[in-house]
Amino acid sequence: MEAITRVEGSAYPFGRKNVDTDVIIPAHYLKTISRAGLGKGAFETVRAEPGNVFEDPAYAGSPILIAGDNFGCGSSREHAAWALNDMGVKAVIAPSFSDIFSGNAFKNGIVAVVLPQAAVDRLLEVAKDHPVTVDLESLTVTTPFQDRFEFEMDPFRRNCLMNGLDEIGLTLAMDRDIAAYETRIAADRPWL
Amino acid sequence: MGFQRKIGCNWTESGISIIAPRMTKPRTLYEKIWDAHVVERRDDGTCLIYIDRHLVHEVTSPQAFEGLRAAGRKVRRPDLTLAVPDHNLPTTRRLNPDGSRVPIADPESAQQLAALQLNAPSFGIHYIDAIAPEQGIVHVVGPEQGFTLPGTTLVCGDSHTSAHGALGALAFGIGTSEVEHVLATQTLLLKQSKTMEVCIDGTLGFGVSAKDVILAIIGKIGAAGGTGYVIEYTGSVIRDMSIEGRLTISNMSIEGGARAGLIAPDETTYAYLKGRPMAPKGEEWERAVAWWKTLPTDPGAVYDRVVTLDATDIAPSLTWGTSPEDVVPITGIVPDPESFADPAKRIAARKSLDYMGLEPGTRMQDVAVENIFIGSCTNSRIEDLRAAAAVARGRKVADNVRQALVVPGSGLVKRQAEAEGLDRIFIEAGFQWREPGCSMCLAMNPDKVPPGERCASTSNRNFVGRQGPGARTHLLSPAMAAAAAVTGRLTDVRDLMTAE
Numbered sequence: 001m002e003a004i005t006r007v008e009g010s011a012y013p014f015g016r017k018n019v020d021t022d023v024i025i026p027a028h029y030l031k032t033i034s035r036a037g038l039g040k041g042a043f044e045t046v047r048a049e050p051g052n053v054f055e056d057p058a059y060a061g062s063p064i065l066i067a068g069d070n071f072g073c074g075s076s077r078e079h080a081a082w083a084l085n086d087m088g089v090k091a092v093i094a095p096s097f098s099d100i101f102s103g104n105a106f107k108n109g110i111v112a113v114v115l116p117q118a119a120v121d122r123l124l125e126v127a128k129d130h131p132v133t134v135d136l137e138s139l140t141v142t143t144p145f146q147d148r149f150e151f152e153m154d155p156f157r158r159n160c161l162m163n164g165l166d167e168i169g170l171t172l173a174m175d176r177d178i179a180a181y182e183t184r185i186a187a188d189r190p191w192l
Numbered sequence: 193m194g195f196q197r198k199i200g201c202n203w204t205e206s207g208i209s210i211i212a213p214r215m216t217k218p219r220t221l222y223e224k225i226w227d228a229h230v231v232e233r234r235d236d237g238t239c240l241i242y243i244d245r246h247l248v249h250e251v252t253s254p255q256a257f258e259g260l261r262a263a264g265r266k267v268r269r270p271d272l273t274l275a276v277p278d279h280n281l282p283t284t285r286r287l288n289p290d291g292s293r294v295p296i297a298d299p300e301s302a303q304q305l306a307a308l309q310l311n312a313p314s315f316g317i318h319y320i321d322a323i324a325p326e327q328g329i330v331h332v333v334g335p336e337q338g339f340t341l342p343g344t345t346l347v348c349g350d351s352h353t354s355a356h357g358a359l360g361a362l363a364f365g366i367g368t369s370e371v372e373h374v375l376a377t378q379t380l381l382l383k384q385s386k387t388m389e390v391c392i393d394g395t396l397g398f399g400v401s402a403k404d405v406i407l408a409i410i411g412k413i414g415a416a417g418g419t420g421y422v423i424e425y426t427g428s429v430i431r432d433m434s435i436e437g438r439l440t441i442s443n444m445s446i447e448g449g450a451r452a453g454l455i456a457p458d459e460t461t462y463a464y465l466k467g468r469p470m471a472p473k474g475e476e477w478e479r480a481v482a483w484w485k486t487l488p489t490d491p492g493a494v495y496d497r498v499v500t501l502d503a504t505d506i507a508p509s510l511t512w513g514t515s516p517e518d519v520v521p522i523t524g525i526v527p528d529p530e531s532f533a534d535p536a537k538r539i540a541a542r543k544s545l546d547y548m549g550l551e552p553g554t555r556m557q558d559v560a561v562e563n564i565f566i567g568s569c570t571n572s573r574i575e576d577l578r579a580a581a582a583v584a585r586g587r588k589v590a591d592n593v594r595q596a597l598v599v600p601g602s603g604l605v606k607r608q609a610e611a612e613g614l615d616r617i618f619i620e621a622g623f624q625w626r627e628p629g630c631s632m633c634l635a636m637n638p639d640k641v642p643p644g645e646r647c648a649s650t651s652n653r654n655f656v657g658r659q660g661p662g663a664r665t666h667l668l669s670p671a672m673a674a675a676a677a678v679t680g681r682l683t684d685v686r687d688l689m690t691a692e
């Protein structure tokens with residue numbers, strides 16, 4: 001996985017609440033057996049609305065997406081994260097994320113930044129015409145106007161993102177612990 | 193017993209795992225299952241959790257197998273993994289009269305199904321074929337086969353995995369990278385969730401089903417109300433409910449934002465599981481039951497949040513909008529978006545009503561429907577079909593209804609229903625009787641609601657485009673779906689039941 005310390009650039013000032021995974025990537029795009037190429041289906045229903053941010057050339061290729069509460073709710077489909085990846089989004093800022101989505105985003109090297117609604121509102125305003133910076137070193141989101149919003153991130157996730165670490169490889173290194181657990185359970189709960 | 197405890201103590205001393213060897217503080221069902229599955233606990237609270245059961249289907253697994261192959265990794269415990277195709281499968285006839293398979297017309301569906309059929313055996317995973325009698329929706333097959341057991345951790349690349357919580361399993365949906373992680377390591381890195389008790393006491397009224405209960409719960413807590421929590425459903429309504437009903441409730445936990453929704457195992461659970469093909473047998477069964485009996489939440493254990501509902505307040509219900517929290521009783525009206533206090537909710541409601549083609553103030557019972565779907569992992573078990581058939585019996589699907597599908601959750605459910613003659617009741621009433629699968633729940637196969645048309649659906653999700661582009665979904669119970677089918681409009685099933 002690619003290491004990320006900072007995501008900088010234009011941001012889609014989207015802001016919508018309760019954006020579910022069917023909106024991020026409709027079900028008829030789920031039939032792929034590969035991870036690439038889903039960007040073309042991302043936000044299909046939103047793109048059909050007049051004046052939407054995704055069809056606006058000003059934001060084309062933005063590495064950041066600013067969304068509303070409960071972003072990524074709905075299904076567990078990781079295609080939502082792959083679609084964002086494929087459209088070049090490296091960070092999503094929102095007041096809250098669904099649990100499954102934030103896990104999927106992390107596993108695909110997308111930074112999910114949780115900020116209070118007021119900060120998100122301000123960033124939505126700034127992002128209309130100006131770039132935004134997400135920095136994992138200082139755990140801040142900044143703008144060209146001295147705005148500085150601190151956010152929190154799980155230290156393990158932050159470390160993995162900043163060093164591009166592969167989670168499966170890390171876990172496989174703990175094989176002895178896993179095998180020891182299995183031995184114990186085979187005695188304790190043999191019906192499993 | 194002493195031997196196990198000693199091992200437990202040793203492990204605890206080495207700081208690796210916890211099966212509380214002494215009486216510690218009272219724990220919830222969730223906490224007990226969690227503690228029994230910790231392989232390693234990190235300083236920041238993240239735990240490496242062992243996964244006992246893994247269900248795999250064709251949509252969220254190809255990229256995981258692709259990843260394993262690319263990295264030269266194998267499946268650690270194929271014996272704990274079960275693969276079943278369900279999402280893409282057409283629900284029409286699967287075999288030609290000469291015994292050959294009916295080819296799958298959509299090339300992309302065919303490709304995903306072929307990938308699972310190839311991947312599962314090549315990684316040593318038990319695969320239930322599309323034409324096997326036990327095939328069905330993963331969340332129907334798991335409990336039915338006894339693959340799902342109390343006190344286990346169970347995952348699947350599908351958010352409605354929460355269903356299995358009905359049997360007292362800590363079950364939740366995962367993404368494809370996690371599917372790959374579980375295949376390779378049989379573990380997941382997780383943080384413990386907060387706990388929420390949802391207690392429903394009292395007696396359900398006439399015509400009120402498990403589906404109405406869970407819709408009422410989601411209407412109350414909201415679609416994000418359970419985010420960060422694992423729910424435990426308690427109260428007399430749950431205790432008195434069948435496993436089928438409990439599966440309906442736990443299934444929709446995710447629609448209330450909670451990844452998992454548990455119900456404590458009890459005699460009903462054991463009676464359901466006993467003798468199932470993959471359930472423990474003989475002496476192992478006795479040991480398993482003895483352990484399962486230790487799982488229910490201890491008296492005095494504390495939940496982070498408690499929500500209570502009075503069963504007598506719950507009416508046959510349905511959704512009016514595009515979020516599962518948009519719930520009204522069938523006797524209600526389409527709400528006015530301007531009546532919502534939250535401005536974001538006002539905007540969402542306006543959009544919803546626009547999409548749904550509904551005017552505020554319209555009586556729900558005046559809304560005509562053109563499509564009926566009785567199926568999905570929420571409501572496709574034998575009890576669901578019996579409830580729908582009881583309403584459909586001797587009646588006819590209304591003229592304005594263009595398609596009315598009954599899709600059993602598994603081949604075994606289908607056979608049971610046929611043995612009871614339910615298929616005849618549906619067919620005589622004008623319903624289509626189909627092969628098992630996800631079907632019109634998410635419209636990945638040819639079963640779709642045409643754009644702009646309305647569907648009375650027993651599934652779990654009413655999102656924009658879920659049942660096909662432009663489809664308008666009303667979530668409701670199987671009996672209510674059957675009532676809508678025979679009247680051609682959303683209908684209070686109690687009126688049809690009293691008429692009998």
Ligand code: SF4
Binds near residue numbers: 278279330350651
């Ligand atoms: S029936 Fe619907 S909700 Fe259930 S597993 Fe299939 S697609 Fe998912």
